[in-house]
Amino acid sequence: MEDLKIKNVNLEKSENLERHRTEGFSSSKSLVVRRGAPLRISVQLEGRAFNPKTDSMRIKVMLGRLYVVMPVTFSKKVCSSHWKAYVDPESRDLQNLSIFISTPASASVGYYTFQLYVFTPGRKKTCAFSKFILLCNPWCREDAVYIPFEDQREEYIQNDSGLLFIGTSMNIVSRPWSFDQFEPGVLETCLNLLQVSPQHQKSRRKDYLNRNNPIYISRVVSAMINSEDDRGVLKGKWKGDYKDGVNPSLWTGSGDILTQWAESGYNPVKYGQCWVFAAVMCTVMRVLGIPCRPITNFNSAHDTNANLVIEEYYSETGQKLNHSKDSIWNFHVWVECWMTRRDLGSGMDGWQILDPTPQERSEGVFCCGPAPVKAIKDRRIDLFFDIPFVYAEVNADVHSIIVSEGRVVSYCKDTERVGSVICTKAVGFPRHQNITGDYKCIKSPTLSSRSSTVSEDSTLSRGSSRGVLVFLILDKAPVVGEPVHFTVKVINKEKVAKRMKVHLNAQAKEYNNSPSDTFWESHGVIQLAPMDVKVIHQQILPAQYENVVGDDLINLAVVLDDLASHDRVLASEEFNIASPQLTIQIADEDSIVANKEQAAIVTFTNPFSHPVSGVLTVAGAGLIQGKVHFRMLPLPPGKSVKQRITFIPNKVGTKMLQASLSLSNINSTIRGFKMVSVSRA
Known part of the structure; x- marks a missing residue:
């Protein structure tokens, strides 16, 4: 035969x-x-x-x-x-x-x-x-990562760009990000991440067997995104200079980070902060086939002693003090991954919280999750993984304390501030979607809630009078180049006249740290008739904040001191000043086809009170190979500059063209993006 x-x-x-x-x-x-x-x-x-x-x-x-x-x-x-x-x-x-x-x-x-x-x-x-x-296969009903809606599979698996949200809950800033999961070499690097992990190095057989389970995979990836316990992708840094690496605010996508990590022989890339850790993890999970989305929690508590209380200290003139080990980050970014939780029984399937930012150890390793979102809402702190820590991040109370000569002279409690807004990118649209109700029961808003930090119900006394209420209200969301207008409203609830000192204090602060020194203050005295209401209008001029704030935020506080009784009352607000956006225009944007050169115009108008210069960077997965850089000469206040760029799309579908202008004389980066629909030639 x-x-x-x-x-x-x-x-x-x-x-x-x-x-x-x-x-x-x-x-x-x-x-x-x-x-x-x-x-x-x-x-x-x-x-x-x-x-x-x-x-x-x-x-x-x-x-x-x-x-x-x-x-x-x-x-x-x-x-x-x-x-x-x-x-x-x-x-x-x-x-x-x-x-x-x-x-x-x-x-x-x-x-x-x-x-x-x-x-x-x-x-x-x-x-x-x-x-x-x-x-993994989110299209397969039998797979533990099956997600039943095609638009969600498109968004959480196939979408190679998206938005991260930063700033404050009253002024949410969209930050474009390129996940880059389909860029050359990224797939291989994400698979090699599993090979480099301590679990694989310790027992290859056990690791391979466990890789059938998205719960196991997600914990490995959560630990491997940071470099605290292993040869992880990113080294975190939150203060000081970044001269031996990259300032976290300058990253625009995951591809550069993962490529640098692989090409260095798996040495940690310097540097990351929460949104960078989360965005890179989102890339890895989408590559591996596990639906994933970045989540922003505004006013995120880090409760070191797990008592669900964050204490903040102020001086008698309204300066915020660094006296507590607990902290509140103005925003914190983690991810959610979609999977069934057969280990927890019914009811805990769906979105699971994972946090690769190294904050607390979980089973001895810097990782967090997967913690079911439903378990946070139901306060099921008996379940796996790390639910008490995440619960505190969105539910802790804030105690604001005024100290004078080492003594507590005033105290108030805020139960609404932590976890005030939790959001993610909307499916199919470049805007945020509020998902706070997935994490906690939403109370119906009251007249005073969050328009100020102190309300009648939450102002408790410790040797201080309940007779005076103070509200600190921003007249509108602040914008770079315009004065910050705000109002102090004082209500005398007693049938006795009062004479009060008014101390106003503004400090610049990074989103995750205590504020720096005072850069603006105002002091005065007001007279209050019985049952009187006084409204004080104030402003901070651009020249007073521009060189101090940049991409940072402002902590603004008012302290009233009763000259007769020395009772004190505090109200405070932390806010960001919205930067201008770069605008991107594309000629014939409805007829963009693959492999054909296209042109775009990036425009910047200087809103600052002095000339600015910097470097413009343009990138776009599937649109531009690598990055294109342009140096911008000093631009006078109020003037505009246009930069023409060309690109040749090499992938079909909806892609993001993003531009960032890193200013050299201000600690600020101006950004913009445009979604581009590329058709087959």
């Missing part, structure tokens, strides 16, 4: 990429497929046709040293929990076979190799080798 040999094995890459919705990874040298769905290979035989009565085929699939051997059958019956290989029932040519390999919906993520063996009478065998990458 004539010998039967394997002449060629074709992985049918374009067909499988489309079938598995992995077309974005077409630049990868390996075939990329998703678990729980069959992949098709074509096998060309030579010598003679395959005879099902006398010949047989087997496929051996290997992940590291783990392997499974399966016969190639002529039956299409598949089981979602087992590996299966079968000949396409439509195949009539037994010399050119079409074979499907069906992967379990719970198969482990990673690089696979497979061998195809053909056995003939006399037990002669011939074999061929090939490789593929297997990812």
Whole structure:
């Protein structure tokens, strides 16, 4: 009988990429497929046709040293929990076979190799080798990461750009970010992240077996994004200079960070802060096939002693003091990943909180989660993982304390400030979506809530009178180049006249630190008749804040001191000053096609009271290779400058073109973005 040999094995890459919705990874040298769905290979035989009565085929699939051997059958019956290989029932040519390999919906993520063996009478065998990458599959109902809506799969898996939200709850700032999951080399780096992890280094077999579980994968990735316990991606830094690395505010996408980490031999990239950690984790999870989105919690508590109380101290003239180990970050960014939680029983499936920013150890390692969002709302602090820590981040009370000569002279409590707004990018739209109600029960707003930090209900006394109320109200969201207008409203609730000192104090602060020294203050005295109401209008001029604030925020406080009783009352507000946006215009934006040069105009108008200069950087995954830089000469106040750029899109779909202007004489970066729809040529 004539010998039967394997002449060629074709992985049918374009067909499988489309079938598995992995077309974005077409630049990868390996075939990329998703678990729980069959992949098709074509096998060309030579010598003679395959005879099902006398010949047989087997496929051996290997992940590291783990392997499974399966016969190639002529039956299409598949089981979602087992590996299966079968000949396409439509195949009539037994010399050119079409074979499907069906992967379990719970198969482990990673690089696979497979061998195809053909056995003939006399037990002669011939074999061929090939490789593929297997990812999670949110399109497969049996997969633990299945998410049932196509628009959400598009947003949380396929979207390679998005928005991060920073600033304050009253003035939310959209920050464009390029997740870059389909950029060359990013897929391989994300898979290598699993290989570099301590879990893999300690026991490859155990790691490979556990990689079937998104809970396990997400904890490994959460720990590996920061470099505190391992050869993780990013080194965090929150104060001082960044001369030996990159200022976290200058990153515009994950691709540069992951590429630098891989090319350095997996040495940590300097530097990251919360939004950078979260955005890079979002990239890794989307690459691995786990739906993921960045989340911003405004006024995020770090409760070091777990008593659900954050204490803030002020001087008797309204200067905020650094006296507490507890802290509130004006915003903090983490991620949510979608998965079922079979380990917790029913009711805890869905979005899970994961936080790669190194704050607290979890089981001895700097990682956080996955903590079910539903468990936070239901206060199920008995469940895994790290629920008490996350619960405090969104639910702690704030005690504001005035101290004088080492003594507490006033005290008030705010139960609304922490976790006041929790948001993420809306599905399919470049704006934020408020999801606070997913985390906590929302109280109906009262007249005084959050228009000031002190209300009648929350102003408690400790040797101080309840007879005077003070409200600090920003007249409108502050904008760079305009005065900050605010109002102090004082109400005398007693039938006694009062004479009071008024101390106003403004300090610049970073989002995650105590404020620096006072840069603006005002002091005066007011007379209050019985049952009187006084309204004081104040402003801070641009020249007074521009050189101090930049990308930072302002802590503004007012302290009233009763000259007769020396009772004191405090109100405070922390706010950001909105920067201008760069505008991007594209000619014929409705007719942009792949592989054809396009032009865009980036415009900046100087809102500052003095000339500014800097460097303009333009980038866009799928639109521009790398980054383009332009130096901007000093631009006088009120004047505009335009920069023309050209780009050649190389990917089809909705892409983000983003621009950032890093100013050299102010600690500030101006940003802008435009969504670009690219069609096939």
